[in-house]
Amino acid sequence: xxxxxxxxxxxxxxxxxxxxxxxxxxxxxxxxxxxxxxxxxxxxxxxxxxxxxxxxxxxxxxxxxxxxxxxxxxxxxxxxxxxxxxxxxxxxxxxxxxxxxxxxxxxxxxxxxxxxxxxxxxxxxxxxxxxxxxxxxxxxxxxxxxxxxxxxxxxxxxxxxxxxxxxxxxxxxxxxxxxxxxxxxxxxxxxxxxxxxxxxx
Numbered sequence: 001x002x003x004x005x006x007x008x009x010x011x012x013x014x015x016x017x018x019x020x021x022x023x024x025x026x027x028x029x030x031x032x033x034x035x036x037x038x039x040x041x042x043x044x045x046x047x048x049x050x051x052x053x054x055x056x057x058x059x060x061x062x063x064x065x066x067x068x069x070x071x072x073x074x075x076x077x078x079x080x081x082x083x084x085x086x087x088x089x090x091x092x093x094x095x096x097x098x099x100x101x102x103x104x105x106x107x108x109x110x111x112x113x114x115x116x117x118x119x120x121x122x123x124x125x126x127x128x129x130x131x132x133x134x135x136x137x138x139x140x141x142x143x144x145x146x147x148x149x150x151x152x153x154x155x156x157x158x159x160x161x162x163x164x165x166x167x168x169x170x171x172x173x174x175x176x177x178x179x180x181x182x183x184x185x186x187x188x189x190x191x192x193x194x195x196x197x198x199x200x201x
Contacts, residue, residue: 004127005043005109005119016043019164024143033069033135038164038171041195048111048118055110057190058130060179064151068138104129137191140175154179168200 003016019038021030029035044051106122107129128136141151144158159174173195180188 003043004040004123005111005121006047016046017167018042019169020166021164023163023165024160034139036136037139037173038162038169041171041173041193041197044111044195045197048113050113051111051118052114053112053192053194055112055190055192056107056133056136057110057188058107058133059105059182060130060134060187060189061185062134064134064138064141064148066138066142066148068135069142104131106130107133133189137177137189140173140191140193141177144175152179154181170198170200172196172198 019035021028022034110120111118143160146158157176162171175193178190
């Protein structure tokens with residue numbers, strides 16, 4: 001991810017240094033969802049140095065669980081389930097669902113400096129949307145050691161420390177997650193993150 005916050009839909013991303021991997025609790029992560037977090041904080045620190053809190057929110061219908069950490073497995077299971085299916089019927093079902101539900105909603109970001117709002121905007125849909133958002137939200141929960149049994153509570157909080165060892169950067173992040181019920185089966189999921197970035201000597 002690069003130039004996510006201020007980039008408009010369809011614009012070319014800004015060329016920025018990004019982490020090759022992210023270490024948390026001594027474990028190395030190199031998947032895009034895990035690296036999203038240090039990349040986001042890097043961008044905020046560079047473009048909005050006064051920012052103290054990053055808030056991301058999107059509508060949600062599904063529950064959070066550990067399977068969201070491994071989207072490749074879910075994709076393989078989906079492909080396996082489709083083997084032998086009539087492709088025409090699958091396409092018709094997908095189009096009917098899209099017509100009924102509409103396209104994925106945008107993820108909204110707010111940047112705050114204490115109580116002052118620095119920015120409030122929607123992130124480009126070609127980078128992140130309400131369907132990919134849960135795959136990002138579950139990583140801080142996992143890293144903070146919160147058991148999956150509480151991931152769908154109305155309110156929860158945690159913290160973790162991560163490292164970009166190649167660039168010598170330590171990220172300390174604390175977060176709060178709220179799952180606000182809107183109507184039957186529909187929630188608004190909001191993740192607020194405060195951060196401290198330290199360069200190693």
